[in-house]
Amino acid sequence: xxxxxxxxxxxxxxxxxxxxxxxxxxxxxxxxxxxxxxxxxxxxxxxxxxxxxxxxxxxxxxxxxxxxxxxxxxxxxxxxxxxxxxxxxxxxxxxxxxxxxxxxxxxxxxxxxxxxxxxxx
Numbered sequence: 001x002x003x004x005x006x007x008x009x010x011x012x013x014x015x016x017x018x019x020x021x022x023x024x025x026x027x028x029x030x031x032x033x034x035x036x037x038x039x040x041x042x043x044x045x046x047x048x049x050x051x052x053x054x055x056x057x058x059x060x061x062x063x064x065x066x067x068x069x070x071x072x073x074x075x076x077x078x079x080x081x082x083x084x085x086x087x088x089x090x091x092x093x094x095x096x097x098x099x100x101x102x103x104x105x106x107x108x109x110x111x112x113x114x115x116x117x118x119x120x121x
Contacts, residue, residue, distance in 0.1 A: 032094045032109035035073040037066060040104045049073060049092065049109070062103035073107055075100065 037044040039059045047055060047068055054076070055066040064085070065077040072090040075098050085100035094111040 030094050030111050031071065032092055032096070032111045034110050035066070035068055036106075036108045036110060038106040038108065039064075044105075047073075057103075057105050059103070059105070062105070064100055064103055064105045066098075066107055073109065074098070075105075075107065078103060078105075 032049055035047045035049055037047070037055060037057060039057050044057055044059075045055060047053065049068060049071045052069045055068065057064040057066070063077070063079045064075060067074055067076045072092040074090040075085040075088065078085050078100055080100055080102035082102070085098050085103075085105070088098045091098055091107070091109050094109055096109045098107040100106075
């Protein structure tokens with residue numbers, strides 16, 4: 001049998017949970033606008049996330065293909081050994097990145113406001 005104190009406690013916990021989820025959601029990174037592709041330490045190109053295209057990066061015998069579609073970017077092929085860059089999936093928010101270490105290719109998302117993660121602050 002529920003007592004009045006149990007109902008009050010459950011209500012307080014529910015309100016605290018909803019409030020916490022709203023606060024955490026408001027601090028999530030903003031939607032990105034551009035994909036910066038960096039190859040071997042140099043900017044290979046800057047592409048709008050809202051113009052569908054496939055970018056092929058050729059560098060020192062390495063080949064990476066990046067698909068930009070629907071506000072997201074993802075690595076669709078690479079001749080690296082582990083293929084971790086392909087398994088990272090799509091990125092779309094500022095400060096997100098895909099890194100292909102063997103081929104020295106980075107795809108980084110940036111937007112209007114420079115949003116940084118906690119490590120890069």
